[in-house]
Amino acid sequence: MKTKISILLLSFLFSASGVFAHALWIETTSTGKKGQSQEVKVFFGEYEAGERDSIQKWFSNLKEFSLVLTAPNGTTKKLNATADVLFFKAVFTPEQDGLYKLSIVHEVKDLYEKAKIEYYAFADVAVGRSAKVGTPFPAEALLSIRLGKPVLKVGEAASHEVLYKQAPAAKQKLTIIGADGKKQEIETDPAGKFTFTPAQKGGHFLESFTEEKTSGSLNGKDYEKIWHVVTYFAQAI
Secondary structure, X not given: OHHHHHHHHHHXXXXXXXXXXXXXXXXXXXXXXXXXXXXXXXXXXEOOOOEEOOHHHOOOOHHHOOEEEEOOOOOEEEEOOEEOOOOEEEEEOOOOOEEEEEEEEEEOOOOEOOEEEEEEXXXXXXXXXXXXXXXXXXXXXXXXXXXXXXXXXXXXXXXXXXXXXXXXXXXXXXXXXXXXXXXXXXXXXXXXXXXXXXXXXXXXXXXXXXXXXXXXXXXXXXXXXXXXXXXXXXXXX
16 A cells, blocks of 8 residues: 555656656745844745645655755754644854855655656855855755856846756756746756846746666665756845
């Protein structure tokens, strides 16, 4: 019975075309103040459809994710995330000016169609007017989206990039969901760069996926590929 439930649940996570329907993502405000607590939420679901799954439905070991905060000076610490109904919640208090990076790097312990699944989720918090891009990404994040500016501005185009295994990801497809709910399908150039212009204030969700053809073993089961899924949440002002 457990096997049947797992198959049905995992089938729900993916569309027939193999593109990811569900993912992990982090939501928080993109600006903060020194000495003032900042709330962070972690969701699992389908952002485009406005679906945020009850944590009771999170499959495999998703609830065991680690939410890491990297401070502007490079120091890191794991935030304590507590369960709510539709998300996990954590708080932190910035102690210095600069760019804080929130990150999740999570390996799903169960295979799907002989594929290992790796989820990566990111969000930045700019504190003080001097905040600049530069806070390092976790080395374990093999697929990452890096914004060229710590805070997006409505009507202002900016160049960003996607990296795969620490190198520019050329011709990498991305999905961007704007604050108005509209979806854009774009692709990076040969240097791994892409540009977009926020049309409205509010949250913007970026997602990208790549399949790595490689073999190995996870928990005694063999896999033939790795699915890397990355999300990035940022607000436009």
